[in-house]
Amino acid sequence: MITTLEYRNKVRQKAKLIRAAGKAKMLEHWNIIEAALQFHRFYRLDYFKPYDYQFKWFKSGIYATLRYLSAANQIGKTYGGAVEMTYHLTGLYPDWWPGRHFEVTGKEVCWAMGVSLESTRKVLQNYLLGTDNAKKTREFGSGTIPREMIRMETLVRDGELVKSISIDNAAGGYCELYFYASTQSTDTLHGQKVLYIWLDEQPDNELELSSIFAARTINTGGIVAVTATPEKGATDLWRQCKEDNSPHVHFQSATWDDAPHLSEEAKDRILAAIPYHEREMRSKGIPVAGIGAIYPYRDDDITCEPFDIPDHWLVLAPLDFGVSGNRDPSIILSMAYDPDTGVRYVFAEWSSEMDKDIYANSYMPDFMAHKIIGQKPDDWDVVTQSAPFVGIGLPGIVVKSPHDGANTQPGTNQTRCEIMRDVGANVDPHLWELPPDMAPLEKNRRSLAGSIAIVANLFRDGKLKIFTTCTETLRERRGYQWIKKGQKTVPIDKDNHFMDAMRIGAIRISYDGEYMQDARQSIPNNTIDGNPYETDMGAYHL
Numbered sequence: 001m002i003t004t005l006e007y008r009n010k011v012r013q014k015a016k017l018i019r020a021a022g023k024a025k026m027l028e029h030w031n032i033i034e035a036a037l038q039f040h041r042f043y044r045l046d047y048f049k050p051y052d053y054q055f056k057w058f059k060s061g062i063y064a065t066l067r068y069l070s071a072a073n074q075i076g077k078t079y080g081g082a083v084e085m086t087y088h089l090t091g092l093y094p095d096w097w098p099g100r101h102f103e104v105t106g107k108e109v110c111w112a113m114g115v116s117l118e119s120t121r122k123v124l125q126n127y128l129l130g131t132d133n134a135k136k137t138r139e140f141g142s143g144t145i146p147r148e149m150i151r152m153e154t155l156v157r158d159g160e161l162v163k164s165i166s167i168d169n170a171a172g173g174y175c176e177l178y179f180y181a182s183t184q185s186t187d188t189l190h191g192q193k194v195l196y197i198w199l200d201e202q203p204d205n206e207l208e209l210s211s212i213f214a215a216r217t218i219n220t221g222g223i224v225a226v227t228a229t230p231e232k233g234a235t236d237l238w239r240q241c242k243e244d245n246s247p248h249v250h251f252q253s254a255t256w257d258d259a260p261h262l263s264e265e266a267k268d269r270i271l272a273a274i275p276y277h278e279r280e281m282r283s284k285g286i287p288v289a290g291i292g293a294i295y296p297y298r299d300d301d302i303t304c305e306p307f308d309i310p311d312h313w314l315v316l317a318p319l320d321f322g323v324s325g326n327r328d329p330s331i332i333l334s335m336a337y338d339p340d341t342g343v344r345y346v347f348a349e350w351s352s353e354m355d356k357d358i359y360a361n362s363y364m365p366d367f368m369a370h371k372i373i374g375q376k377p378d379d380w381d382v383v384t385q386s387a388p389f390v391g392i393g394l395p396g397i398v399v400k401s402p403h404d405g406a407n408t409q410p411g412t413n414q415t416r417c418e419i420m421r422d423v424g425a426n427v428d429p430h431l432w433e434l435p436p437d438m439a440p441l442e443k444n445r446r447s448l449a450g451s452i453a454i455v456a457n458l459f460r461d462g463k464l465k466i467f468t469t470c471t472e473t474l475r476e477r478r479g480y481q482w483i484k485k486g487q488k489t490v491p492i493d494k495d496n497h498f499m500d501a502m503r504i505g506a507i508r509i510s511y512d513g514e515y516m517q518d519a520r521q522s523i524p525n526n527t528i529d530g531n532p533y534e535t536d537m538g539a540y541h542l
Contacts, residue, residue: 042147061099064250068241075259082127091170104169230287234296314513318505369423
């Protein structure tokens with residue numbers, strides 16, 4: 001017989017009165033005290049009160065068959081997922097329940113899946129059943145599923161892992177609960193009709209799994225629920241759910257601000273222990289890393305039509321040096337900064353590939369400098385048979401170099417930056433690094449992941465735009481991905497040259513840029529260096 005919430009609350013209240021009456025009464029009515037303790041231990045579900053974001057998430061189950069919760073850490077994301085699965089398994093829906101009600105009068109099947117067998121056992125099994133060790137059957141029921149609803153005789157385990165177990169439902173039927181990991185063969189998933197599927201976090205094969213989940217729930221009218229902190233970034237499934245306007249798909253974000261139990265002091269303490277570039281993801285559920293697009297935004301959201309850059313705006317020319325020019329081009333971007341709005345713009349682009357068919361050494365630092373100052377190299381006419389030479393149109397623009405600008409150019413005894421200065425380019429003496437006030441807690445001033453996170457935030461906040469005429473920059477952005485490299489997740493190290501230059505410029509332009517009206521003017525060679533020794537040594541600044 002299943003106890004009711006009303007009965008359990010009466011027992012708890014009586015036990016409270018008995019304890020208040022003293023030891024003698026407790027000894028006299030020990031059975032009531034024991035029952036109250038059992039209900040406290042094995043009916044955790046009674047104490048659950050949803051936060052507003054959880055209530056909204058539960059409610060989406062009324063209409064959505066695919067639901068995705070992209071949430072911060074430490075806000076009850078996974079516990080809320082366990083609670084909802086428990087309501088569907090047991091039929092013990094509370095009066096306040098806003099979501100889907102399943103009437104289970106016969107046998108139904110439900111799945112709980114983690115990204116690995118270990119995470120399935122330590123997280124999902126532990127949350128639902130109360131233990132991560134299937135051998136400790138006395139602990140069963142101390143999770144979200146009440147002990148009296150668990151059919152212990154149906155337990156199938158493999159060591160410490162629960163493979164399946166049956167759960168009684170208040171409507172008279174029962175649910176077979178299966179625990180899976182995304183790393184298992186998908187052959188075991190075929191052929192079942194499933195009422196409810198809960199996927200926790202982001203597996204590598206999530207699209208394949210999503211297709212299987214959809215097929216398994218078609219005939220039951222079931223639900224697929226995904227709860228994840230987007231450690232692997234804006235993956236294909238994440239983007240699919242976020243961008244799908246169908247009423248049958250629900251996407252929801254949740255941040256630390258949605259969890260009342262987190263005080264401002266607690267938030268600050270947790271944040272201090274999180275690497276700088278992960279903070280948006282950990283505190284707000286915003287993808288900043290992982291397999292998938294690095295800058296997961298639509299072109300329409302981050303582009304604008306070309307316009308004339310005002311004279312009082314700051315401009316900067318960030319670089320990326322190619323090594324051979326063969327699939328490794330050199331890049332010069334022209335970027336502008338609106339001091340009134342703080343918006344940065346990529347307004348022009350140049351790649352050595354644009355000139356390499358007529359001038360093979362177009363990727364070399366000296367040619368890049370000639371391109372910037374608008375003066376053709378001495379051998380241009382001979383090599384190109386007097387083809388027209390076109391510079392970038394801003395001969396005095398400040399040039400910002402990455403750290404490999406301090407590398408010696410092969411075949412010379414000069415660095416790349418020194419070569420460009422000798423030609424006449426206005427190369428900033430300091431190499432690129434993160435400004436302390438933009439990333440005060442980032443210890444690595446050259447952090448790739450940290451600087452990518454900043455650029456992603458600029459895109460997200462509308463502070464970085466790309467002219468629609470910069471087609472190569474836009475093309476490269478669309479394919480700029482996080483990939484797995486061993487046990488690490490890193491940015492793809494190919495076809496990333498425009499992105500590297502853009503990252504340098506977006507971060508440094510408000511610090512190192514100069515007025516557009518000055519950039520249009522040629523700078524005499526004898527005024528570029530100032531103190532030649534100090535400027536040249538600046539190429540080695542770390």
